[in-house]
């Protein structure tokens with residue numbers, strides 16, 4: 855086997871690996887496992903009317919830039935991300951427990967930031983979750 859052939863094959867295989875991982879990364883997201891403790895976490899503010907619109911205010915401040923004003927995932931920052939943000943208006947999103955949404959919102963993963971130190975009040979966190987479910 856000539857050296858040139860080996861080099862060309864190596865470049866070809868390298869490109870294939872690069873391409874397929876890029877495609878996979880953009881199309882299939884690993885399921886986001888939520889620990890049982892959070893899955894079943896009770897929302898103590900589920901029936902709070904949020905007269906001061908705290909949920910909406912927090913959403914516009916921290917989430918809209920990626921998730922979009924209506925939660926469809928079309929915020930101005932979404933394009934630059936490696937992973938799709940999901941669509942909060944879909945039934946599959948609303949079917950999740952409040953605790954699961956709390957877990958994902960507070961701890962994040964990859965492109966989804968953690969809000970553990972940015973949104974610290976329990977009540978604020980749950981009013982934000984309530985708002986996500988109304989989008």
Ligand code: HEC
Pocket residue numbers: 883886912913916917918919920921931935937938939940941947955958959963964965966967969982986
């Ligand atoms: C920098 C962009 C960015 C910001 C800002 C952001 N998110 Fe996300 N969010 C993402 C991405 C990307 C995902 C998908 C993550 C994944 O699946 O790995 C995501 C996923 C989620 C999910 C899970 C969606 C699902 O379908 O299960 C929730 C819930 C969520 N975000 C809530 C929020 C909330 C609430 C805020 C504001 C406090 C926020 N996000 C701010 C990028 C962002």
